[in-house]
Amino acid sequence: MGFSGNDAIHKAGWAVARFFYDCCIPFIYSNSVYYQPMIDAIATIGPGYKGPIYYAIISNLLHEMKKEVELLVEKFRNFWKDIGCTITADGWQDRRNRQLINFLVYSPKGISFVRFVDASDVVKDARILCNLFIELLEFIGVANVVHLINDNVSYYKATRAMLNEKFPSIFWSPCGAHYLNLILGDIGKMEHMSTLAKSVSDITKFMYNHRFLLAWLRKRQGWKEVIRPGATCFETTFIALKNIHEYKHDLQILVTSKDFIDSRYYKDKKENRFVEVLMNTRFWNDCAIIINIVALLIHLLIIVVANDK
Known part of the structure; x- marks a missing residue:
């Protein structure tokens, strides 16, 4: 397809679309909050900009991004001290039948993902699950946690009973989606x-x-x-x-x-x-x-x- 010399916007749009098509990137990813800032940053530099190579994306840039996320979580920790927070333990099973748990922290300031655990070997052991929760609570700060949400299966109930004895100030409730x-x-x-x-x-x-x-x-x-x-x-x-x-x-x-x-x-x-x-x-x-x-x-x-x- 050819374009006239005055059709720079159309040419740029076609270049972006071609990248999506060639890499089979789902079109919904164009709704990412980082999509337009990426384009703005490239446009600021102008023609001739060389994008980061594969190695840079998986090494240096990834490490920098990790540091940025750690700083963001640390910023959220200050909010947790001021207004408290809710921990959600999201248990799920992947295609390899692994029993996984995502730990998320909710507060009025936003949501933070703090830990991922492969609990395939321990998911039905209430004692070990209890220790996982204790480690998480100590990381977040027991005094900062006011609420904890998890599934209502038997081993989570047993874990909840153990933790209630140790941390009676924390309010527990089962996951609404799981109940439904x-x-x-x-x-x-x-x-x-x-x-x-x-x-x-x-x-x-x-x-x-x-x-x-x-x-x-x-x-x-x-x-x-x-x-x-x-x-x-x-x-x-x-x-x-x-x-x-x-x-x-x-x-x-x-x-x-x-x-x-x-x-x-x-x-x-x-x-x-x-x-x-x-x-x-x-x-x-x-x-x-x-x-x-x-x-x-x-x-x-x-x-x-x-x-x-």
């Missing part, structure tokens, strides 16, 4: 709900395993992708159920369309289950009832886990 997930999980285990969840799972698997059907649905006006039910995120099942219910008419039109009837799927007896579910009035009525029951829980969960709250 447990509630949705209990609802999902109910016999009737598990049957509905199985039907939703069958529908999404059938759709996404057959390109012809998915291509047909994607041509429908207003169609959006359906979230597949997940084994570890209870809310995903209910969100998928809600999305399936929203596309009820599109799905019913699909299985009654000439394209589907003339296809090999319609003649395959193994796929009759897909059609039977979509044309079952009771299934759709049950979906509507469950959606109304859990709608407020899902809405509350979205609020609780939102990054801007």
Whole structure:
């Protein structure tokens, strides 16, 4: 693509976009608070600026950035002394099945990430977990901590009891998102709900395993992708159920369309289950009832886990 000599802004935009495309950088990263300052710094120097090489980014510049973060955390420590803070222990499992814990400190001045722990070998040992929390509390300052939030699983409960004896001044509370997930999980285990969840799972698997059907649905006006039910995120099942219910008419039109009837799927007896579910009035009525029951829980969960709250 060619540009005129007077189109410097367009040329600069094209150069940035090409970098994103070539490196497969998600476009949402252009919303980073550091994106425009980076461009401003380069523009200040002008043409001919040589960007930092790979080695500089992973060594000298990284060390400088680490020092800057340490100074920022130290600045936050002063705020913690003045107004107190809340510690959040965010436990999660990565793709390698490691049990990880992120420790974050909240205060009215902002949020600080202070420590990451691979607790795979000790996560169910309340005594060792207790020692991890003690180390963290001593780093932050016991007198500065007024509140601690963690999951409500059994080993965290045991850890909480031990720490309560040692630090009675600290107020403890379970994670709201974890509680809501447990509630949705209990609802999902109910016999009737598990049957509905199985039907939703069958529908999404059938759709996404057959390109012809998915291509047909994607041509429908207003169609959006359906979230597949997940084994570890209870809310995903209910969100998928809600999305399936929203596309009820599109799905019913699909299985009654000439394209589907003339296809090999319609003649395959193994796929009759897909059609039977979509044309079952009771299934759709049950979906509507469950959606109304859990709608407020899902809405509350979205609020609780939102990054801007």
